[in-house]
Amino acid sequence: MNDIANIEANILDKIKDCTDLKSLEDIRISVLGKKGILTENMKTLAQMEEQQRIETAKKLNILKSHIEEALGLQKNILQERALNEQLNNERIDVTLPIRPEIQGRIHPVSKIYEEVVAIFGALGFEVANGPDIEDQFHNFNALNMPLNHPARQMQDTFYINHDATVPFDMEKAYVVRTHTSGMQIRTMEKKRPPIRIIAPGRTYRSDFDATHTPMFHQVEGLVIDKTTTLAHLKGCLYDFVKAFFELDEIPVRYRPSYFPFTEPSAEMDIGCLKTKTELKIGAGNDWLEILGCGMVHPNVLKAGGIDPDEYQGFAFGVGLDRLAMLKYGIPDLRTFFESDIRWLKNYGFAPLDFSSLTGGLSNNGGQTR
């Protein structure tokens, strides 16, 4: 049976030398196929004597398994080689830039709105909303600002033109709200104390320079119950500015001031450092006015249908745009409303930048791209 040994050596060499899968398959067929050498040899078994047949069959079976094993091994090698070659040919320049993706932006005013809502939400406030076009009752009269009140002249009010068939009457015309304070009245008309609301929105005054635009944004705050005091006003607003500017401590001071709809009234300043190039909130010897506030005037409570002998509380108003300018260092208010893509890209916020007290108020949206 030298034959078998020869055959084995011969075939195994051939398999080992084989360099492609097609030739390997040819070898398999030439050995194990229907007319392959091994198959042919198997056919001769039938004519053999029993003893010889058993021995030969055993040898042939061993041979077969050796060949199959060798074929399998070589196939793996060749497949891997082919894959490597393919992968090598598929090489690309991964330093090429990615497909263009445009990441949008959220406007700073929207962002500040979300921050303010997050803070006051945590303090138990609800958000109320009202119309931009307002009647003079809600915008002025009910706020203890009758027609001839000097404070009324101080707000450069825009008036809505009457129907063309009637001559214009400034005393009766609708206005675009000069402040969100009218929401105090609209809230009291709908809701009984205890009240804790903030009312953000667009406000309008005829004024135009780097810090005044004919349209701007305010948030009104109102707290009415039986026990809220001036001390609570101070506590609430202090909690707000601390949370808003994300500082552990912030110097604040209150100056007595005047608003017809609050008594006593005050303006709140926060400590800052002003240099020619920067404004740093929370440090330094300068003061920066940030909001107006006060205890709700009894006449306002009455106008809202609430008994001032039983209920009391405070109100405040703060400019959203002003907060944005201070917190994010935006120099000119007019630029807020110019739709300049360069400005929006620079001062705007990432789409996934949501404001919460748990995750931090600002810069939660990853890097802007």
Add this chain to the structure above:
Amino acid sequence: MKLTLSWLKEHLETEANLKTITETLTKIGLEVEGVYNPAEKLKGFITAKAENVRMHPDSDHLHVLTVNTGSEQLQVVCGAPNVKEGLVGIFAPVGTNIPCYNEVLKVGKIRGVESFGMMCSEKELCVGEDHTGIIELSQDTHLGIPAADVLQIDPVIEIAITPNRAECLGVRGVARDLAAAGLGTLKPLQIKKSEVKFESPIKVKVLCPEECPTYVGRYIKNVNNKAQTPKWMKDRLTAIGLRSISPLVDITNYINYDLARPLHVFDADKLKGDIQVRMCHNNEHFVALDEKEYDLDTLSLGICDDEGIQCLGGIMGGLSKGCSEDTKNVFLECALFKPSCIARTGRKFGIESDSRYRYERFVDPKSNILGSDYATHLILEICGGEASDVMIEGHEDAPSMSAYIRPSRMKSFVGMDISAEQIIEILNHLGFETIIEGDRIKAIAPSWRGDIECEQDLIEEVVRMIGLDEIQPISLPHDQFVKQTLHPAEQRIITVKHELASRGMYETVTWSFTSSKLAQAFHKNNQTDIVLIENPISADLDEMRPSILPNLLMGAKNNISHGYNNVSLFEVGPEFYGREPGAELTVATGIRVGLTADKDWTKTSRPFDVFDVKADALSVIAAAKGPYENPQITTDAPSYYHPGRSGTIRLGKNVLGFFGELHPSVSRAFGIKGRVMVFEVYLDNVPLPREASSKVKKKLELSAFQSVTKDLAFVVDKKVSAAAVLSAAKNADRNFITDVRVFDLYEGENLAQDKKSIAISVVFQPSEQTFTDKDIENLMNKVIVTVSKNTGGELRA
């Protein structure tokens, strides 16, 4: 309101320095807006003596002198005519900044002679007006000491006076408040009564005592209005920004700012007959000092003589009977007018004056005789002359304002314990009379306070004197749990903004105003009310926007002109459809112009098309929790859209929004050349899910059997919509068809001109057992039959 430190000290005896004074003012509610201290500009300037004064060798008016600063002798060239040997003045060494020129002084060479500094005039130091010569100090002045120590320097303080504190529109009111705050004592006001020399030839009659409760008149004869206004008065007026005009005008201005007491002076020789105070007639003509003509009405108050209105009472004098240089005899008016009358007339005719400003706030009703006496005294002193008797119409004894304060309210309203004694002390310091009535205190305000109506007003007085900063802050109790801070309708606005930003759009905020010219194209068919502003800030912001689009188009155009041709902007905000409160909707509007991206190697960039903005609109509706999946799209968008490339998104009759290409004639009107894609979604029209709806998600039912997807192509008329084909296919079998998609659209060769081919993939999902070939064939037939029946489409071979 401006005042100078020396003026304040005329009324206030105080040791306090400027810094303490300004800090206290702000603390008690008189907010200091600015302090202008000329001393700050005088660093480096010192006293020095002129010695060895000789003529400049090369000039007939310049001198050369040796300046002795006490420690140095320096050669200086001086051009002042009053320079003389031994003169002591203010010397500016080289390196000082000359305030008047805001320039640093260098070594000079004047006609060949070197000069190491400069002797200064008042004007050069910004401490006075005199520029005719250099400052001359007294001979015994020490040499080499800072200029600020020897010059009469008067810092100017600017205060913001709130409308309730009218009495502080006079320096005395400010002094009084500072005294009450413990910063010194108020000096008594000593006004000499002038001798009555004759009976006034002009009498006064008040016909409208309601509007003019008090009128005090006095005739002064033989005055000299060419006299010089004294320097002290001129300096103070100049310091607060008033121009010195003539002694008579200066005196009335001075008293207006000193005591917050307006006055008026007529040229008595120009008046015809007696003075009558009455309401004007309709269209009564009046020419005011501002040289403007006014046609008055019956609600305006006039000070009249026989020839008509000579002064619009409390607001502005008339042109024809005012004082001039040659005025010899004057009639002095010191009166009280009803604030609402002054406010209305001033507002109606748009006249601003210092007098109106004070009268419409509050003028001390007990200051008429006093003001008249003060003015008479100053006129006689400065202009000479003799005074008549004093004519008083009406009275000065109207009761002062009063209110009650309960000490217990300090704890329950302010949150701080303040004793009754302390309250009384504070109020008394402020000039209030206090009477204890059981557990409350009655406080009668001094006559100069016009803002005391209720307990809170008194609480404010106590609190501002104690200092707001003394109240210990208390956080709001966490006793109220809010289910949702934002109403769902507000919350979804936030979601919509973030959705659009994540779709690559930039959020902008634009004016609620727009140009009525540009807005014209955007009025919807049913909008009849055009909401114009009566007093717009500019002609191109004169309408409350009926659409956000004009503003976004302007924004796009401006960006394009900056070189940014690919613009994706959106705004969520109000649109206005009527003149009354509530006639507005919140709209999410977007605009896309140019390419999806700048060109790059991957060639992914393409022009924006209608399906980009359709996707935007639908994503807005989805973000707003609206019916995103099966919107009805109709082709009747407003006329500012391209008629063939736009759609309306509907929910029955309810229009949720529009999308599409802007009509080219509209985009061209904005100067934009390319195609403009826009969408508008009316968020207020998108229904909110019912509040009661469960938070539990729909149960996931997974079929055990394989779904089968089959493709079918139909040839339909071009006018048949894809939506019709999809809907027909979907409705062919409600049980087994789970999805239908358009995967190809073909028009052109091999098809009739009015035909198109729409190819759809239909997904069949068995529920109980795997489909047999027969099942699938039946289902496909159902689709073919339904599509054919509903759209006239034929299966494409």
